[in-house]
Amino acid sequence: MTAIIPNEQHCPRCGAVMTRDGFTPNGRQRYECGECGKKTSTPPPLTAGQLGPYLQRIREGRGYTYQAVSAHLGHDAQWLSGIEAGEGGLGIDDLFALADVYGMKASEIIADYERHVRSSAQRVATKRKQER
Numbered sequence: 001m002t003a004i005i006p007n008e009q010h011c012p013r014c015g016a017v018m019t020r021d022g023f024t025p026n027g028r029q030r031y032e033c034g035e036c037g038k039k040t041s042t043p044p045p046l047t048a049g050q051l052g053p054y055l056q057r058i059r060e061g062r063g064y065t066y067q068a069v070s071a072h073l074g075h076d077a078q079w080l081s082g083i084e085a086g087e088g089g090l091g092i093d094d095l096f097a098l099a100d101v102y103g104m105k106a107s108e109i110i111a112d113y114e115r116h117v118r119s120s121a122q123r124v125a126t127k128r129k130q131e132r
């Protein structure tokens with residue numbers, strides 16, 4: 001896979017190239033600036049696979065079985081189960097179809113998911129700060 005984001009991380013404070021400095025507890029790359037000592041870590045990349053468990057929560061909240069939703073959308077019973085496990089490929093068309101079934105907009109699902117993931121990452125960062 002070609003990296004879209006370059007490995008080089010520039011210091012948000014002084015702009016110097018930062019060096020790698022281990023990993024955060026949730027597996028994010030940590031960087032340290034040799035010029036000013038600023039430490040930072042890259043935000044976790046969001047993937048369609050990680051969206052699966054989130055879609056599962058939405059479905060369960062509506063009391064639907066994955067078999068019923070799969071059948072309703074013309075797929076075999078295991079289709080949605082695979083997506084929710086992060087194994088099946090989730091296409092953008094699939095996301096639109098699922099959003100329809102759940103009475104949501106695809107953009108809402110993605111926005112909620114992003115907020116959820118980003119705020120968990122924020123909580124981890126805050127917790128670490130408190131531990132110091």
Ligand SMILES: [Zn+2]
Nearest residue numbers: 011014033036
């Ligand atoms: Zn710096």
